Amino acid sequence: xxxxxxxxxxAAMKQSLFDQGHLDEQxxxxxxxxxxxxxxFVEEIVTxxxxxxxxxxxxxxxxxxxxxxxxxxxxxxMHQFKGSSSSIGAKKVKAESTLIREYCxxxxxxxxxxxxQQMKKEYVALRKRLENYFQLARxxxxxxxxxxxx
Amino acid sequence: MNxxxxxxxxxxxxxxxxxxxxxxxDQFPAGLRVLVVDDDPTCLMILEKMxxxxxxxxxxxxRAETALSLLRENKNxxxxxxxxxxxxxxxxxxxxxxxxxxxxxxxxxxxxxDGKSVVMKGVTHGACDYLIKPVxxxxxxxxxxxxxxxxxxxxxxxxxxxxADEGDRHPKASDDAxxxxxxxxxxxxxxxxxxxxxxxxxxxxxxxxxxxxRVVWSVELHQQFVAAVDQxxxxxxxxxxxxxxxxxxxxxxxxxxxxxxxxxxxGVSQHNNLNNSFxxxxxxxxxxxxxxxxxxxxxxxxxGQLPAQSLATLQAAGLxxxxxxxxxxxxxxxxxxLFSFENPRLRFGEGQQQxxxxxxxxxLLHGVPTNMEPKQLxxxxxxxxxxxxxNMRVTGSATQGNxxxxxxxxxxxxxxxxxxxxxxxxxxxxxxxxxxTLSNGISDGLLxxxxxxxxxxxxxxxxxxxxxxxxxxxxNQSTEMSVSNFPLGSTPGMSSMTTKGSFQPEVNSxxxxxAGFPNYDIFNDLHQQKSRDWGMASQGPMYDSSSQANxxxxxxxxxxxxxxxxxxxxxxxxxxxHSRDIxxxxxxPFSLGEGLEHSNLQNGGQHxxxxxADSSTRVKSERVPDASSQTNLFPDHYxxxxxxxxxxxxxxxxxGENDFDFDGYSLDNIPV
Numbered sequence: 001x002x003x004x005x006x007x008x009x010x011a012a013m014k015q016s017l018f019d020q021g022h023l024d025e026q027x028x029x030x031x032x033x034x035x036x037x038x039x040x041f042v043e044e045i046v047t048x049x050x051x052x053x054x055x056x057x058x059x060x061x062x063x064x065x066x067x068x069x070x071x072x073x074x075x076x077x078m079h080q081f082k083g084s085s086s087s088i089g090a091k092k093v094k095a096e097s098t099l100i101r102e103y104c105x106x107x108x109x110x111x112x113x114x115x116x117q118q119m120k121k122e123y124v125a126l127r128k129r130l131e132n133y134f135q136l137a138r139x140x141x142x143x144x145x146x147x148x149x150x
Numbered sequence: 151m152n153x154x155x156x157x158x159x160x161x162x163x164x165x166x167x168x169x170x171x172x173x174x175x176d177q178f179p180a181g182l183r184v185l186v187v188d189d190d191p192t193c194l195m196i197l198e199k200m201x202x203x204x205x206x207x208x209x210x211x212x213r214a215e216t217a218l219s220l221l222r223e224n225k226n227x228x229x230x231x232x233x234x235x236x237x238x239x240x241x242x243x244x245x246x247x248x249x250x251x252x253x254x255x256x257x258x259x260x261x262x263x264d265g266k267s268v269v270m271k272g273v274t275h276g277a278c279d280y281l282i283k284p285v286x287x288x289x290x291x292x293x294x295x296x297x298x299x300x301x302x303x304x305x306x307x308x309x310x311x312x313x314a315d316e317g318d319r320h321p322k323a324s325d326d327a328x329x330x331x332x333x334x335x336x337x338x339x340x341x342x343x344x345x346x347x348x349x350x351x352x353x354x355x356x357x358x359x360x361x362x363x364r365v366v367w368s369v370e371l372h373q374q375f376v377a378a379v380d381q382x383x384x385x386x387x388x389x390x391x392x393x394x395x396x397x398x399x400x401x402x403x404x405x406x407x408x409x410x411x412x413x414x415x416x417g418v419s420q421h422n423n424l425n426n427s428f429x430x431x432x433x434x435x436x437x438x439x440x441x442x443x444x445x446x447x448x449x450x451x452x453x454g455q456l457p458a459q460s461l462a463t464l465q466a467a468g469l470x471x472x473x474x475x476x477x478x479x480x481x482x483x484x485x486x487x488l489f490s491f492e493n494p495r496l497r498f499g500e501g502q503q504q505x506x507x508x509x510x511x512x513x514l515l516h517g518v519p520t521n522m523e524p525k526q527l528x529x530x531x532x533x534x535x536x537x538x539x540x541n542m543r544v545t546g547s548a549t550q551g552n553x554x555x556x557x558x559x560x561x562x563x564x565x566x567x568x569x570x571x572x573x574x575x576x577x578x579x580x581x582x583x584x585x586x587t588l589s590n591g592i593s594d595g596l597l598x599x600x601x602x603x604x605x606x607x608x609x610x611x612x613x614x615x616x617x618x619x620x621x622x623x624x625x626n627q628s629t630e631m632s633v634s635n636f637p638l639g640s641t642p643g644m645s646s647m648t649t650k651g652s653f654q655p656e657v658n659s660x661x662x663x664x665a666g667f668p669n670y671d672i673f674n675d676l677h678q679q680k681s682r683d684w685g686m687a688s689q690g691p692m693y694d695s696s697s698q699a700n701x702x703x704x705x706x707x708x709x710x711x712x713x714x715x716x717x718x719x720x721x722x723x724x725x726x727x728h729s730r731d732i733x734x735x736x737x738x739p740f741s742l743g744e745g746l747e748h749s750n751l752q753n754g755g756q757h758x759x760x761x762x763a764d765s766s767t768r769v770k771s772e773r774v775p776d777a778s779s780q781t782n783l784f785p786d787h788y789x790x791x792x793x794x795x796x797x798x799x800x801x802x803x804x805x806g807e808n809d810f811d812f813d814g815y816s817l818d819n820i821p822v
Contacts, residue, residue: 026286029286035203039198045192048192083190083193087196087261088192089284
């Protein structure tokens with residue numbers, strides 16, 4: 001009962017992550033890669049992502065503080081950041097990243113800064129959501145099989 | 151063949167491709183050995199997992215440099231490479247080129263960047279696929295097809311090559327050369343080349359043996375080649391080839407040699423193989439040959455066919471420039487630039503540099519049979535604008551040329567050079583100066599490529615020593631030249647090379663080294679012959695080749711006024727005290743070309759001698775005065791017409807013969 005309950009909760013949580021646009025198909029891909037050999041594969045990946053991307057975030061912040069803004073550098077870092085974000089299926093973060101890169105191309109420093117704040121917000125929010133999700137997942141025990149949200 | 155498996159597709163695959171992994175054919179593509187390169191740990195981990203899910207054998211790597219060394223250490227350890235485009239230590243495209251050239255593995259590029267230009271870049275650099283991040287497992291499940299496709303293409307190549315050609319070549323040599331070319335060049339390049347080859351037909355000697363070492367086609371070379379092809383255009387190439395069959399053959403040979411050379415240079419090429427091809431045929435005969443050459447030369451000289459001057463000019467022009475004074479070299483470079491398309495000078499310089507660099511391979515000098523294509527020369531001369539591709543191939547065959555040179559100069563220093571040239575390997579330095587536009591009209595199609603393949607064989611060298619001094623001379627010069635040139639040519643040339651490429655790339659492969667390309671280093675390393683520089687004055691411009699014997703300083707005087715482009719006066723100081731300045735104007739290039747041809751002919755064998763003699767004579771006639779005057783710059787003296795005519799003559803004379811000779815050379819050169 002308890003377990004079924006948490007599973008339902010888990011499914012709902014995941015569904016909302018998708019519904020609210022935090023995650024995309026790629027996340028499903030990751031879940032599908034999860035198998036007996038790597039039962040916590042998705043969580044490991046997400047943990048790795050946040051550990052690695054925090055480095056990028058801080059260098060992004062440093063770059064954004066400078067005046068005039070080094071668009072090239074910003075774009076390079078954003079490219080990296082976008083690459084990893086998209087790899088875990090962080091849809092909103094990726095969308096904001098794309099926007100920032102666009103601003104870089106047009107030389108819109110204000111847009112860059114603004115979008116970065118937005119992106120960081122999404123980035124942090126997703127982290128929180130996913131932490132909760134994984135915590136619940138551990139409680140629920142191994143899933144039979146990741147299923148696509150409907 | 152494993153129809154029993156019931157998997158039709160798989161069975162076919164296995165039969166055609168035969169997996170290196172050696173896995174059961176029925177299990178293919180399971181066990182496909184994949185190397186993943188990505189600096190992003192998250193992506194790397196996901197990719198690894200995905201690939202493992204596909205049952206591939208995965209090796210991951212977060213740095214491009216590490217990946218490259220992994221690949222180099224274990225040449226046959228991987229079937230395919232997947233690489234990120236943006237990496238801090240090395241651009242993914244760079245890695246792609248290295249892999250394409252050195253290992254000839256299929257490479258899949260991936261990036262979050264889906265811009266058309268980036269994807270295009272991946273394709274043009276030889277990526278077999280381009281995946282947009284996030285990479286989906288569905289895409290990875292199919293990557294084995296690239297491995298199969300690659301192998302299939304190789305097979306095709308081999309088959310074609312096998313049927314195609316010529317008895318002229320030694321089987322091994324030809325194979326190597328072909329192989330290298332096809333393998334190294336990468337897909338897109340291959341397609342282009344194939345076109346050329348198909349047209350000519352003869353050229354296509356592709357490797358019949360798959361196991362041969364692959365030529366290392368440096369990135370720079372590759373870029374240059376591409377640029378060159380782009381500039382010239384396939385049409386032009388074809389024209390050239392058709393129009394100038396001989397020339398084209400030379401070019402091809404040069405290219406092949408280049409490849410071989412490159413292979414050698416790159417650790418990739420197996421020394422043994424190279425040496426065998428080069429040395430075995432040549433070495434054995436070499437000792438004997440060298441004398442022969444000398445004799446021939448003498449005879450020729452006696453006959454008057456070969457004027458010493460001509461030789462000198464040839465040497466100067468073809469081989470190189472002995473020690474070129476920095477200042478002089480610079481000007482020359484400029485003139486040379488004129489020759490080259492856009493960055494003629496630069497290229498030229500590069501070429502020279504390469505030569506110079508390659509000079510270490512003094513061997514080249516020894517064997518300096520430089521095949522100068524008249525056309526090219528002419529083009530160069532005539533069209534200062536574009537530099538023809540001068541491929542200076544110094545091959546063992548060049549020996550003949552060497553003797554001539556020797557005779558001419560008889561500079562002791564050179565002898566030293568020879569002695570110094572202990573390196574068995576004869577690097578081929580084909581300098582290709584592509585001359586896009588020919589002022590006289592010769593030009594369009596004519597891209598003469600002077601392939602000077604020089605193979606220096608120490609053994610032979612020694613005997614030759616003094617006589618060989620000629621060869622050395624150029625070589626030596628080249629070294630010095632290289633230094634001076636380097637800065638000049640290398641910088642501009644490099645950039646130009648990459649973008650504009652043109653023929654040079656091809657040639658460059660050999661030449662690039664000089665240009666500061668990796669090859670260079672390789673050459674140097676391989677040869678370790680410090681003293682030898684290849685002076686590639688291929689273009690008629692005048693190259694002064696000063697024998698290593700520093701005593702001989704080859705001063706290259708560039709006489710802008712004369713041919714603007716080609717007025718290079720090369721002073722060869724044959725003997726310590728004597729410095730000969732050879733100013734090659736438009737004509738000079740011709741002379742060079744002739745000289746080269748002669749050398750080639752001689753090299754090629756006795757057969758050619760007559761031809762050579764003719765060419766030499768011509769050259770002599772023109773140049774004699776110049777040659778006679780040790781240090782005279784005759785920029786203006788030679789009319790372009792003369793040069794042209796000379797070139798034409800040479801071409802005429804040499805073509806049939808040349809072809810043969812070249813082939814022979816090529817084979818010899820191929821030694822690798």
